[in-house]
Amino acid sequence: MLKHLILLAGSILLMSATTTDDAQAASPENTMYMTLSTGGTITIEMLPDIAPGHVERIKKLARDGFYDGIVFHRVIEGFMAQTGDPTGTGMGGSDEPNLKAEFTDYPYKRGTIGMARTQSPDSANSQFFFCFTDTGCSFLTGQYTVWGQVTEGMEEIDKIALGEPPAEPDKIEKITIGSDITEDISAQAEEPAVAEDTEIEPASGEAENAADNAEEAAAE
Numbered sequence: 317m318l319k320h321l322i323l324l325a326g327s328i329l330l331m332s333a334t335t336t337d338d339a340q341a342a343s344p345e346n347t348m349y350m351t352l353s354t355g356g357t358i359t360i361e362m363l364p365d366i367a368p369g370h371v372e373r374i375k376k377l378a379r380d381g382f383y384d385g386i387v388f389h390r391v392i393e394g395f396m397a398q399t400g401d402p403t404g405t406g407m408g409g410s411d412e413p414n415l416k417a418e419f420t421d422y423p424y425k426r427g428t429i430g431m432a433r434t435q436s437p438d439s440a441n442s443q444f445f446f447c448f449t450d451t452g453c454s455f456l457t458g459q460y461t462v463w464g465q466v467t468e469g470m471e472e473i474d475k476i477a478l479g480e481p482p483a484e485p486d487k488i489e490k491i492t493i494g495s496d497i498t499e500d501i502s503a504q505a506e507e508p509a510v511a512e513d514t515e516i517e518p519a520s521g522e523a524e525n526a527a528d529n530a531e532e533a534a535a536e
Contacts, residue, residue: 347494353486358469367418370463378491387485391478395452400443409441418461424453427466446473
């Protein structure tokens with residue numbers, strides 16, 4: 317099934333990038349770290365308050381390793397960078413069922429992450445896209461489900477190779493949920509320490525004196 321992001325012809329505005337990484341810090345469970353082939357990592361605040369179903373899907377696929385190694389197959393300057401298709405063609409998705417739309421008035425701006433879909437509102441599955449600018453995606457507000465916002469590292473998205481598809485596409489190396497990192501650290505802290513031998517050995521001279529005293533006591 318076609319999973320390309322549906323666009324209105326002539327609606328793409330090519331604007332210079334601006335920085336608006338102003339979202340508040342999220343809880344570890346709703347914080348995502350995405351390492352890219354550009355060499356950097358971006359931090360994403362997931363938004364379950366406005367898109368609970370989509371956030372749950374993204375978390376599940378991320379924890380399953382679904383996104384690891386998937387390329388950015390459609391990257392348009394000044395507009396958006398799209399990924400999430402394991403086939404790299406824009407026509408694939410996960411084995412999970414499609415999601416019901418969770419449209420809101422959350423404004424598309426620089427670093428906003430939305431779900432790609434077909435003309436059917438309830439066809440989002442695994443593909444998503446990052447907006448490059450404050451205005452390039454603004455016309456999508458209310459028509460494509462927003463599930464996240466980049467809070468750090470947007471410059472790494474700016475580095476992604478352009479093209480439809482790019483000649484040498486960049487990819488997602490790894491996605492990690494913040495709470496999973498916290499749990500790993502806690503588990504390591506709770507591991508019992510290996511007991512060490514605390515018995516103090518006497519110095520060689522002391523050992524010899526103790527032996528001599530024992531012999532003298534036995535002779536008396």
